[in-house]
Amino acid sequence: MGMRVLRLLIALLSLGGLVVSVLALRVHLQDPGAAPPCAVSEHWDCGAVNHSRFAVFPPRGFDEDLNSKGHLPVAVAGIAGYAAIVLLALFKMDFLAFEVSQIGFFLALILTFLEKYVLEKWCIYCVWSQCILAVLLGLSALNLWMGRRRTAREGLHLRAI
Template identity: 65%
Template sequence: MAFLRYLIALLAVGGMVVSGLALRVHLQDPNAAPPCAVTEKWDCGAVNHSRFAVFPAASFGEDPRHGKHIPVAVLGLGGYLLIAVLALTKLDFFAFEAAQIGLFFAGILSYLEAFVLEKWCIYCVWSQTIIAVITIVAAINYLVVRNRRKLIY
């Protein structure tokens, strides 16, 4: 369904914006107060400057902004872009699979925020919500398209 594909792409653009905001905080000087440091539990600066803000995770004592690490926000930007392209090119199954992979990684990051860092990033929570909604919409879209094809043949 065209409407659902466009909705997936629109949500993915929103995810790219949120990932861009998280990347901005990641690249910011750790000593500067990030715009999203709300409380002791909600501090995107602490999350985005942690060793888990890059892939692979930085070693203890290593500055995660330097070295051979890719910021997680960059991976988010790329993942959302891929989902949007797959949805708009009518590759419904692959858009759904990419969304599931994104949701899996968002779950890992949520676990790290909740139980390891014990701090939350508002941009990360927005991104986790967006990828969850994309996964649901992509699943519905894939099921509708698949069932429609079964009826035609």
């Protein structure tokens, strides 16, 4: 698999993550009383997760209103991150694509921890996003490694001449 194919795969997977983040934002912006499209069981409830105090950054205080200002929805950060990875992959900025993937993965890991141990509820969009970011991190690391290996090989070739 060539680096061009890997970059294209990274960009396409990031577009998928972008769609997932837009769907999560849609649930976040819904009226909390409205039934979200993925309230499947007591443990799988996107509405509860996306309206929790952890669905925004910085997290809301316990006494803050749901509509309080000064908080960025986490889904908006996901949209920005996925869009950045798409652009970085397409413009062959492999190291930056790897770094943004790494940051996104670890932020999503923190949110996954909060879903599991604090909220005790899961959001299908968040789980999909975590999976996408795990694959993106692996692919971007592979892409970076292949690029550095290629550069080292070309350097050895030039020295031999």
